[in-house]
Amino acid sequence: MISIVKNKKPEILILNEKEWLEELMEYVKQGKEVPSTVGGRYRHNQIKQTLLSECKEKCVYCESKVTHIDYGDIEHILPKSIHRELTFSWENLTIGCSKCNTNKADYYNPDLPLLNPYTDNPENKIIFFGAIPYPTNGNAQAEMTIMKLKLDRSELVERRDEHIKKLTPLFKEFHKSKDATLKDLLLQDILEYTKPDKEFSLLTKHAIESFRITG
Numbered sequence: 001m002i003s004i005v006k007n008k009k010p011e012i013l014i015l016n017e018k019e020w021l022e023e024l025m026e027y028v029k030q031g032k033e034v035p036s037t038v039g040g041r042y043r044h045n046q047i048k049q050t051l052l053s054e055c056k057e058k059c060v061y062c063e064s065k066v067t068h069i070d071y072g073d074i075e076h077i078l079p080k081s082i083h084r085e086l087t088f089s090w091e092n093l094t095i096g097c098s099k100c101n102t103n104k105a106d107y108y109n110p111d112l113p114l115l116n117p118y119t120d121n122p123e124n125k126i127i128f129f130g131a132i133p134y135p136t137n138g139n140a141q142a143e144m145t146i147m148k149l150k151l152d153r154s155e156l157v158e159r160r161d162e163h164i165k166k167l168t169p170l171f172k173e174f175h176k177s178k179d180a181t182l183k184d185l186l187l188q189d190i191l192e193y194t195k196p197d198k199e200f201s202l203l204t205k206h207a208i209e210s211f212r213i214t215g
């Protein structure tokens with residue numbers, strides 16, 4: 001999980017958010033079931049594309065490329081089942097993979113919220129030892145986030161392990177190299193993997209620290 005900066009609100013939302021919400025709340029007020037054509041308007045393609053670009057096509061929770069697993073779901077940071085008024089709120093919309101979304105379900109606890117990638121600086125709160133994430137200094141929010149989303153699930157740990165194995169030859173090469181120019185080139189290659197559009201970038205950053213890769 002890494003920090004994410006919100007993109008500009010898409011035009012379609014600027015134009016329609018208020019009206020969409022009014023219509024939805026009317027159904028809620030009347031105790032009627034909200035049709036998906038009304039409640040699901042946040043799935044508009046313009047909104048989804050803006051979110052995918054903001055999240056670099058990754059699940060904001062597990063940093064898997066969503067296009068690798070599935071097409072990614074638009075995810076409400078605070079569940080829309082509890083916060084109906086935030087159904088179309090730009091600040092409440094993000095991208096999650098189907099597994100993190102399913103695990104997160106309708107979790108809502110104002111006393112112990114999950115880490116919010118836009119406001120909570122998750123990079124300082126989760127640390128990787130090998131392929132396993134841990135809460136930094138026992139941070140309670142990070143602990144709940146890892147537990148609830150199952151960020152240590154075996155399928156993810158296996159993929160992270162493969163990722164580290166793929167990088168290890170580069171790390172070894174870096175340590176062996178005596179030539180300053182080559183060493184610098186290798187470092188640049190390694191640092192590419194820490195960019196926000198790369199899968200498991202936080203894991204890579206921590207692996208680099210463990211392997212004592214420095215410029």
Ligand SMILES: [Zn+2]
Binds near residue numbers: 060061097
């Ligand atoms: Zn995920």
